[in-house]
Amino acid sequence: MATVGYAHVEIDEEGRPIIAGTGFKVRMIALDQIAHGLDAPAIQKAHPHLSLGQIHSALAYYYDHKEEMDRDIAERYERVQRLRTNHQDSPGRRKLRERGLIP
Numbered sequence: 001m002a003t004v005g006y007a008h009v010e011i012d013e014e015g016r017p018i019i020a021g022t023g024f025k026v027r028m029i030a031l032d033q034i035a036h037g038l039d040a041p042a043i044q045k046a047h048p049h050l051s052l053g054q055i056h057s058a059l060a061y062y063y064d065h066k067e068e069m070d071r072d073i074a075e076r077y078e079r080v081q082r083l084r085t086n087h088q089d090s091p092g093r094r095k096l097r098e099r100g101l102i103p
Contacts, residue, residue: 008057030062
């Protein structure tokens with residue numbers, strides 16, 4: 001029996017699944033669905049440069065690798081939260097706060 005891959009998904013040099021030939025990360029398509037509740041046609045409307053076939057292939061890859069990808073998404077989210085906490089009072093934010101543009 002032949003092994004069937006994902007027609008539109010490839011792994012980049014950093015080991016991340018992307019839409020072949022685009023550099024667009026599968027993670028972003030998965031987030032469109034899990035975080036924003038978008039279905040494939042709505043994802044395509046948001047990213048018209050992608051075909052429905054590419055989107056469906058990316059979603060299939062996500063669901064076949066859900067545990068690993070969810071862990072990666074969670075780690076990235078936690079990293080962003082730490083960076084925000086550590087850099088909450090940057091010089092630029094202080095200036096904006098002094099001008100009353102942010103709380």
